[in-house]
Amino acid sequence: MKRRLLAFIFLLTLLLPCPLKAAVFYPQTKTLDNELQIVVVENHLSPAAAFMLFYKVGAADDPKGQTGLAHFLEHMMFKGTRDVPKGAFSAKIAALGGQENAYTTKDYTAYHTSLAAERLEDIFALEADRMKNLLLDPQETLRERDVVLNERKERTDNSPQGIFAEKMNEALYGAHPYAAPIIGKKQDIQNFTPQIVRDFYERHYAPSRAILVVSGAVQPQEIFALAQKYFGEISAPSFAAAPLPVWTREKGTIAVEHKDERVKQAFFVRRWVLPEIKVQSREALAFDVLAELLAGGEVGLAFRHFVLDQNSATSLSASADTLTRGPVSFVLSATPAPDHDVRDLERDVMRFLQELAQKGLTARTVVEAKQRMKDSAIFARDRLMAPAQILGATLAAGYDLSFIEDWPEHIDTVTTKDVHQALQTLLHAPYQARGILEGGA
Amino acid sequence: MNRLILFFLLLLLWPVHAHAESTPVIQRIKSPKGLEAWLIEDHKLPLIAFQFAFEGGVETDSPDKQGLSVLMASLLTQGAGSYDEKAFQDALAAASIALDVEAGRDRITGTMKTLARNKDEAFKFLALALTSPRFEQSSFVRLKRQMQTLRKIQSAKPAWMSRYTLYRHIFQAHPYSQRALGTAQSLEALTREDIKTHHANLLARDNLSVAVVGAITAQELAPLLDQIFGALPEKSTRPNIPPVVWPKAPARTLVKRQGEQTEILFAAPMLPRHDPDWHAAQIANYILGGGGFTARLMTALRAHQGLTYGISTDLIAMEKASLLIGSVATGNTQVRPALDLLQTVWQDFYKNGAAEPEITAAQDFLTGSLPLSLTSTDAMAAMLLAMQTQKLGMDYLARYKERVRAVTKDQVQRVIQKWFDPQQLSFAMAGAPDNVTFNVVYDKIDD
Ligand SMILES: [Zn+2]
Numbered sequence: 001m002k003r004r005l006l007a008f009i010f011l012l013t014l015l016l017p018c019p020l021k022a023a024v025f026y027p028q029t030k031t032l033d034n035e036l037q038i039v040v041v042e043n044h045l046s047p048a049a050a051f052m053l054f055y056k057v058g059a060a061d062d063p064k065g066q067t068g069l070a071h072f073l074e075h076m077m078f079k080g081t082r083d084v085p086k087g088a089f090s091a092k093i094a095a096l097g098g099q100e101n102a103y104t105t106k107d108y109t110a111y112h113t114s115l116a117a118e119r120l121e122d123i124f125a126l127e128a129d130r131m132k133n134l135l136l137d138p139q140e141t142l143r144e145r146d147v148v149l150n151e152r153k154e155r156t157d158n159s160p161q162g163i164f165a166e167k168m169n170e171a172l173y174g175a176h177p178y179a180a181p182i183i184g185k186k187q188d189i190q191n192f193t194p195q196i197v198r199d200f201y202e203r204h205y206a207p208s209r210a211i212l213v214v215s216g217a218v219q220p221q222e223i224f225a226l227a228q229k230y231f232g233e234i235s236a237p238s239f240a241a242a243p244l245p246v247w248t249r250e251k252g253t254i255a256v257e258h259k260d261e262r263v264k265q266a267f268f269v270r271r272w273v274l275p276e277i278k279v280q281s282r283e284a285l286a287f288d289v290l291a292e293l294l295a296g297g298e299v300g301l302a303f304r305h306f307v308l309d310q311n312s313a314t315s316l317s318a319s320a321d322t323l324t325r326g327p328v329s330f331v332l333s334a335t336p337a338p339d340h341d342v343r344d345l346e347r348d349v350m351r352f353l354q355e356l357a358q359k360g361l362t363a364r365t366v367v368e369a370k371q372r373m374k375d376s377a378i379f380a381r382d383r384l385m386a387p388a389q390i391l392g393a394t395l396a397a398g399y400d401l402s403f404i405e406d407w408p409e410h411i412d413t414v415t416t417k418d419v420h421q422a423l424q425t426l427l428h429a430p431y432q433a434r435g436i437l438e439g440g441a
Numbered sequence: 442m443n444r445l446i447l448f449f450l451l452l453l454l455w456p457v458h459a460h461a462e463s464t465p466v467i468q469r470i471k472s473p474k475g476l477e478a479w480l481i482e483d484h485k486l487p488l489i490a491f492q493f494a495f496e497g498g499v500e501t502d503s504p505d506k507q508g509l510s511v512l513m514a515s516l517l518t519q520g521a522g523s524y525d526e527k528a529f530q531d532a533l534a535a536a537s538i539a540l541d542v543e544a545g546r547d548r549i550t551g552t553m554k555t556l557a558r559n560k561d562e563a564f565k566f567l568a569l570a571l572t573s574p575r576f577e578q579s580s581f582v583r584l585k586r587q588m589q590t591l592r593k594i595q596s597a598k599p600a601w602m603s604r605y606t607l608y609r610h611i612f613q614a615h616p617y618s619q620r621a622l623g624t625a626q627s628l629e630a631l632t633r634e635d636i637k638t639h640h641a642n643l644l645a646r647d648n649l650s651v652a653v654v655g656a657i658t659a660q661e662l663a664p665l666l667d668q669i670f671g672a673l674p675e676k677s678t679r680p681n682i683p684p685v686v687w688p689k690a691p692a693r694t695l696v697k698r699q700g701e702q703t704e705i706l707f708a709a710p711m712l713p714r715h716d717p718d719w720h721a722a723q724i725a726n727y728i729l730g731g732g733g734f735t736a737r738l739m740t741a742l743r744a745h746q747g748l749t750y751g752i753s754t755d756l757i758a759m760e761k762a763s764l765l766i767g768s769v770a771t772g773n774t775q776v777r778p779a780l781d782l783l784q785t786v787w788q789d790f791y792k793n794g795a796a797e798p799e800i801t802a803a804q805d806f807l808t809g810s811l812p813l814s815l816t817s818t819d820a821m822a823a824m825l826l827a828m829q830t831q832k833l834g835m836d837y838l839a840r841y842k843e844r845v846r847a848v849t850k851d852q853v854q855r856v857i858q859k860w861f862d863p864q865q866l867s868f869a870m871a872g873a874p875d876n877v878t879f880n881v882v883y884d885k886i887d888d
Contacts, residue, residue, distance in 0.1 A: 045485055046821075048812035078734070087744065090734035095802055097809015099733070116812045146747030150702075154750050154770050158599070158702040158872075262698065264888050265593040299534040308527065311583060314590040338589050368535065375537035378556060382486055384816035 024377055024405055025387040028220040030227075034235050036207035037395065038227045041215035041387040049117040049216030050385040053127050054392040056211070056241055057204040058107040059182040060326065068184015069200050071104040072148055072192055076201075077111065078102075079140045081133040086140065089126055096122055106178055107325045108396035114384060117217040121226055127212075128230040131205055141194045149190070152183050160260035164437040167256045172271045172433040174249035178326050206236035211395045213388040244326050247275040249431055256435035266342040266438035267335040270350070273431040275327040280399055284328050285410055286418035287320035290426075291330070293361070293369040293419060294318045301365065302332075305352060312340045312348065325397050330426060342436055357423045366416045374408045464838045465821065470659050472666035478651035479825045479835070480662055483818070489560055489655035490818035491553040491567070492826045493670075496648035497679040498545045500616040500761070501639075508623020509631060510544035512584055513639045517542045517551075519580035521569035526580050529566070538563045540570065546617060547760040548830060549643060554819065557656040564665050571644060572672040576636050585628055592622045596888040599704035599871035600768075602696040606883065607706050607869035610692045615685050617762060624887070645677035646670060652825035654818040685762035691867040694881040695874070703872025704770045705779075709865040711765040712856070714758035714831055720807075720845050721852040722756060725861060727803040728795050729787070730754025730767050735802070741786045742769065748779045758831070765860065776874035787863040794854040808842045 025041045032038070062069045080086035093100045098115030113123050156162035166181050173179035183189075212231070214223050277284050294302040295318040306313035316334040336345045380386050394404050403410075468480045502509045518533075518540055520526035533540055536559040542551040551571075555563035595601050605620075612618035623631070649670060653662060687710050712722055723731075730738040730753050742748045754767035771779045815821050828837050870877070 045483065045817065046812050046815045048816050087734070087740065091802070094732060094735045095805045095809070097806055097811070097813070099810065099813060114813050114816070116809060119809070143745075143747040147743055147750055150747070150771060151750035153702040153772060158700040158770075160597075262597055262700070264597040265590055297534045298530045304527070308583070311586070314587040335590060335594075337586050372534060372537055375556060378487065379537075379554065382488055382490075382817045382819070384813075 024408065025215075025381065025391060027387075027391055027401055027405070029401060030224045032207065032228060032232055034207040034232065036227065036231050036234075037211045038224055039211065039213045039388075039391050039395070039401065040218060040220040040223045041213070041391065042218065042220070043215055043381065043384065043387065044217045045382070046384070047117050047217050048114060048384055049120050049214055049218050050112060050114045050388045051120060051123045051127070052110055052112045052213045052385070052388040052392050053131075054211040054213065054396045055109045055205055056107075056209045056396050058105050058109060059180060060106045060177040060244055061204070061241065062177070062180065062184070063200075065188060066184075066192070066196065067180040067188045068148070068182070069188075069192065069196065070109055071183055072144070072189065073197055073200055074102050074104045074109050074111075075144050075148060076136055076141065076197055077130055077134065079137065079144065080135045081129050082135065083133065084126060084129055086135075086137075089130070092122065092126065098123070104182055105393075106182060108393065110389070110392060110396075112385060112388070120214070120218065124226045124230040128234060131207070131210070131231070132234050132236065134201055134205075136194050136198050136201065138194045141192065141197060145189055145192055148183065149186065152186065152189065155183060156181065157186075160258070160263045160437060163260070164256070164258045164435065167258060168269060168271060168433050168435045171254035171256050171435070172273055172329075172431070175245075176247065176249065176326065177244060202236075203239055206239075207231055207234050208236070209239075209241070211392055213392040215388040216384055247273075247327060249273075251430040253432040253434055256433060258435065258437050259440045260437070261439060263437055263439040265335060266436065267333060268342050268346040269331065269333040269435045269437075270346070271433045271435075272330040272426055272429045273327050274329065274425065274429060275431070277328045277425070279322065279324065279328060280403060282410070282413055282418060283421065284322045286414050286422040287328060287330055288322055289366065289369055289373065289411065289414050289419050290422045291318040291320045292373055293365055294332070296369055296372055299368075301356065302349065302352060306334060306345070306349065310348075312337055312345055316349070323394060323397055323399065342438060346434070346436070353423065354427060357420070357427055361416055361420050361423070363416045366414075366419050370411050370414065373411050377408055465815065467825065467835055467838075468659050469835065470663050470666070472663045472671075474667045474671050476646060476649070476651070476666040476670055478653055478662060478666055479829060480652075480657070480659060481654045481821055481825065482656075482658060483654060484656045486818065487557040487656055488818055489555050489557055489563070489653065489657050490822040491555070491563075492652045492819075492822040493551045494650045494826055494830050495549040495644050495677070496547065496830070497643050497677060498548045499619060499621045500546055500682050501643065501679055502616070502619055504619065505627055506631060506635060507619045507627040508588060508621070509635055509639050510549065510643075511621050511623070512581075512588060512628075512631060513636050513643070514542045514544040514549050515584050516576055516580055516636060517570045517574045517640075519584065520575040520577055521566070522573045522575075524569070525575065526577065529569075532562070533566060536562050538566065540567060542570070544621065546621070550826070552819070552822075560657065564669055568669040568672075571669065574640065576633055576640075578633065581633050581636065585631065588622050588628055589625065592620075592625070592628075593888050595622065596886060599696075599698055599700070600706075602698065602871035602886055603704050603706040603768075603869040605886065606694045606696055606871075606881075607708055607867060610688065610694060610867055610869065610881075611708060611764075612685055612762070613688065615761070616682055617685060617759070641674065642678040645674045647675060648677040648679070649673075650826055650829040652822045652829065654821040654825065682761055691865055692880045693868045693878070694870070694883070695877075695879045696869075696871040696883045696886055697873065698871045699873060701772055702770055703773055703776050703870050703874040704768070705776070706766070706768050706869045707783075707866045708764050708766040709860070709862070709867070711756055711758075711763035711860055713763050718852060718856050721848045721856040722860060723807060724800055724803040724845075724848055724853055725795060725857050726754055726756050726765065727806065728799045729790050729861065731756075732803065732806065737786050737790065738767070738783065741782055742779060746778075746782065748775050748782065752783075773873050774875050776870070776872075777876040780868075780877065784863055787861070787866075791857060791861050791863055794857050795850070797850060800848075800850055800853055804845055804848070807845045811838075811841065
């Protein structure tokens with residue numbers, strides 16, 4: 001229970017999108033003439049549906065000196081259109097018994113509404129309307145800056161973990177756009193004007209840059225028909241997304257040692273960027289298996305060693321981010337047990353990885369880790385919104401649906417040698433950041 | 442914006458219900474030994490969600506043994522029968538069985554999720570965990586240390602600081618004011634004997650509720666209940682916990698914390714869950730602060746003034762107390778204007794009540810969102826369990842909609858008059874707010 005909780009808290013502070021443990025959802029898909037792609041996943045467990053609209057634009061697309069713009073636009077999307085004034089969007093959805101919200105990641109922006117399946121049509125109308133008719137009222141824009149600055153305080157400025165996560169991100173990614181905070185830097189947020197937001201909106205929000213995913217108690221043909229009815233007429237100039245810049249960071253491991261009086265419990269984080277690993281490849285998936293093998297459940301090798309056998313850590317977690325537009329990355333973190341030094345623990349964990357690489361991995365531990373991952377695919381179907389989130393994120397990052405549908409098979413093809421190679425790669429990776437957050441001034 | 446979602450998820454009995462025909466069929470199962478479970482049989486997915494509760498949780502820890510219930514509950518899954526902690530966790534992982542037992546304020550709750558193909562193993566390990574846990578010395582020491590670490594992490598968070606001090610003011614000497622993870626001293630003093638005694642006292646058949654959803658039939662389930670719980674003692678031994686007596690006067694407390702922002706929590710007494718006016722209170726809460734972006738407080742403080750990223754209120758019904766509770770965070774210099782505006786909005790609500798269209802909108806949401814609380818086998822099982830522990834009746838889901846619709850404007854106004862008086866609000870803050878006075882100021886809180 002504890003370890004999972006700690007891992008969860010840590011993930012929240014990183015502000016990364018959820019790591020994917022995907023599943024086979026049997027989706028049906030169709031693309032309209034205006035290039036809007038529609039994906040439907042049937043799930044008749046309850047008479048509800050999740051409607052998600054993904055725009056293939058995220059924090060990594062924020063222009064220079066305008067960090068946080070994609071996220072800011074996400075906020076403004078709730079501020080009204082000509083026909084649906086400010087506040088009416090939320091009021092309408094509430095009256096339908098629905099719950100709506102949105103989130104921005106480094107790669108995409110997603111809007112979601114969950115509600116009784118029979119009331120779905122109204123959401124099509126509302127989402128199509130704000131895809132093209134956003135008001136972006138000047139006064140509302142200024143007021144929303146204050147809201148976002150407050151959000152930034154809550155997530156980052158007032159939280160040692162939040163500040164630390166930002167520093168780690170900068171150290172790891174250097175000049176790459178993934179280095180910047182998704183919510184944006186304070187001085188950038190303060191400078192947003194209605195015109196800046198409008199330019200960004202008109203450039204990026206169009207059917208050709210969007211993916212509509214519906215999961216729940218629905219029939220695919222009906223969803224396709226509704227999509228045609230409400231989105232079919234929207235035509236907008238279609239810009240291709242600018243590709244992410246090439247990787248230019250200097251080689252080396254950058255250290256972030258952050259002290260904050262408010263911190264009572266120290267922990268360390270090690271992060272790797274792996275630009276040489278081909279995304280969507282077997283060698284990339286090997287990092288997912290490695291994370292599960294090291295820290296999955298309460299049985300991961302490193303978790304076992306440090307939390308159960310050595311009693312020198314109270315938690316240890318690892319995860320890979322392989323479903324991404326930019327480079328693949330890997331993260332490992334651990335919290336020392338009482339009376340144990342965080343630097344000693346960091347040293348011991350790194351030594352453990354080296355010894356593991358020398359000793360080699362047993363086929364059995366790899367097979368077991370892969371089995372747990374494949375089983376997790378079945379559990380993912382027992383959620384209303386998760387299938388839509390996973391498939392939308394996949395397409396938004398530029399992958400095919402088959403990447404998820406064949407995921408269990410792909411995982412199966414990962415060999416013990418691949419996982420061992422992934423571990424070797426980490427140990428010799430040229431782009432790393434190591435960080436310690438601790439108390440004291 | 443995720444904070445809001447979280448808030449929705451946290452609402453224990455998030456309103457529910459759209460159509461009578463869509464309410465799942467609930468079966469009441471009796472085992473040969475007389476144990477009861479509520480079941481929704483559904484074979485759409487090859488999964489089973491199994492949840493249970495034993496009445497009596499953290500509230501049963503004596504003041505010098507704070508942390509006992511949480512430690513006991515966590516140890517149940519660290520080795521049982523002939524399986525030591527590693528063998529036990531290995532076996533669960535190999536079959537992808539997720540098993541968690543946790544101690545809440547009023548009860549110990551457990552959740553198990555398994556693939557249908559592994560159900561025999563899953564039920565075997567569940568039975569072992571509950572009836573023959575090993576409580577080994579090594580696991581005992583390890584989890585204690587983990588709890589010490591968790592306490593440190595938790596006690597550095599401003600949201601925890603404000604909640605802890607608010608509860609200390611409201612609950613005073615009542616067990617509800619205790620720390621679930623214990624104090625440094627109480628944790629240190631706990632012995633394995635304490636754990637064994639607590640387990641024997643608390644896990645019994647007379648304080649048990651069971652909820653099951655998924656690919657399993659009534660015929661399969663009935664004998665399993667005896668297999669899992671049959672070896673537990675017939676009767677639990679629990680202290681009698683009195684209802685909370687609220688302090689005479691509300692208070693304002695501050696925990697000093699450096700930073701740019703202040704975390705503010707506020708609460709007032711609320712009517713109990715079984716009160717016939719409960720749904721009227723839900724409606725009033727929805728209009729004032731519970732209704733996300735449509736609520737009056739959110740509209741005033743965020744949408745009109747940009748004073749905060751979020752403000753919301755909620756009803757919390759515990760066994761021995763009910764609370765109207767809310768939270769907001771804002772910059773230190775904005776605390777005063779935020780509090781003033783909150784007071785103005787709240788006072789207006791108290792004085793003039795809710796308008797007819799607002800009440801209708803609240804009813805629309807509360808009734809229309811029923812399907813959203815039943816979207817997974819886990820969510821359904823949690824609902825079935827809550828219906829039992831809170832004694833809502835088997836027809837709760839089927840009748841929810843008509844009950845919410847039956848609430849009248851007079852009823853809502855009466856509830857507002859009685860339970861939404863802004864003078865009753867206590868505030869607990871963590872931060873460095875400008876221009877606010879307090880009854881109690883803590884320089885720090887012991888971790
Ligand atoms: Zn936001």
